[in-house]
Amino acid sequence: MSNGLPTLAGNGVILRQLGADDIQRLFEIFSDPEVMRYWSRGPFVDLSEARALLGEIDKGWREDGFYQWGVTIAATGELMGTTTLFRIDRDHRRAEIGFALGSRWWGQGWGTATVARIVTYAFQALGLHRLEADVDPRNAASLRVLEQLGFRREGLLRARYHVAGEIQDSVLLGLLSAEWAPP
Numbered sequence: 689m690s691n692g693l694p695t696l697a698g699n700g701v702i703l704r705q706l707g708a709d710d711i712q713r714l715f716e717i718f719s720d721p722e723v724m725r726y727w728s729r730g731p732f733v734d735l736s737e738a739r740a741l742l743g744e745i746d747k748g749w750r751e752d753g754f755y756q757w758g759v760t761i762a763a764t765g766e767l768m769g770t771t772t773l774f775r776i777d778r779d780h781r782r783a784e785i786g787f788a789l790g791s792r793w794w795g796q797g798w799g800t801a802t803v804a805r806i807v808t809y810a811f812q813a814l815g816l817h818r819l820e821a822d823v824d825p826r827n828a829a830s831l832r833v834l835e836q837l838g839f840r841r842e843g844l845l846r847a848r849y850h851v852a853g854e855i856q857d858s859v860l861l862g863l864l865s866a867e868w869a870p871p
């Protein structure tokens with residue numbers, strides 16, 4: 689069933705709607721402790737959590753504040769992870785972004801390609817003028833992806849998350865549409 693999320697192609701990736709056929713792969717990605725090291729929740733332990741994620745994604749689209757795409761390699765169709773625009777605020781024309789790829793696809797430029805594509809969609813198609821990301825200061829790969837695309841560090845939010853017994857700080861980064869220069 690289509691929830692109406694647009695398919696976005698560019699930079700060698702295709703961002704597309706997720707479906708029931710993707711549950712096993714989603715579980716594989718989100719149950720990996722390496723991928724979830726700096727996430728705002730612990731790793732999935734049961735396939736039902738991947739199923740529930742799909743339900744949340746459909747609900748998010750209907751309520752117009754939360755868009756989560758599957759990230760695939762354009763050449764092969766392989767699903768590598770997901771990327772999200774959430775807390776989409778039409779009045780203030782801003783949103784937050786998130787992204788996660790399975791660890792076997794790291795270090796090949798896919799993270800940067802994915803974030804570049806979603807940023808272009810947010811600014812050009814949705815007409816937003818500000819994007820935000822909030823990242824654990826130890827999450828060097830995510831900070832690198834964002835900063836090399838022009839996001840600037842705007843503040844350190846102390847003890848913002850409590851995940852699996854660990855209190856985590858958070859760096860808030862922002863990018864304005866006027867600053868956006870697609871790679």
Ligand SMILES: CC(C)(COP(=O)(O)OP(=O)(O)OC[C@H]1O[C@@H](n2cnc3c(N)ncnc32)[C@H](O)[C@@H]1OP(=O)(O)O)[C@@H](O)C(=O)NCCC(=O)NCCS
Nearest residue numbers: 723787788789794795796797798799800823828829830832
């Ligand atoms: C963040 C993430 C998507 C990056 O994906 P990726 O495909 O490896 O990113 P890229 O290959 O585009 O790499 C981007 C840059 O980060 C650098 N980088 C990658 N891993 C790094 C690390 N562990 N430490 C420092 N820099 C790193 C790369 O060298 C590259 O920089 P360069 O262009 O100067 O060489 C991936 O690490 C991930 O899914 N992490 C887990 C989920 C997560 O934490 N999401 C963010 C929550 S806010």
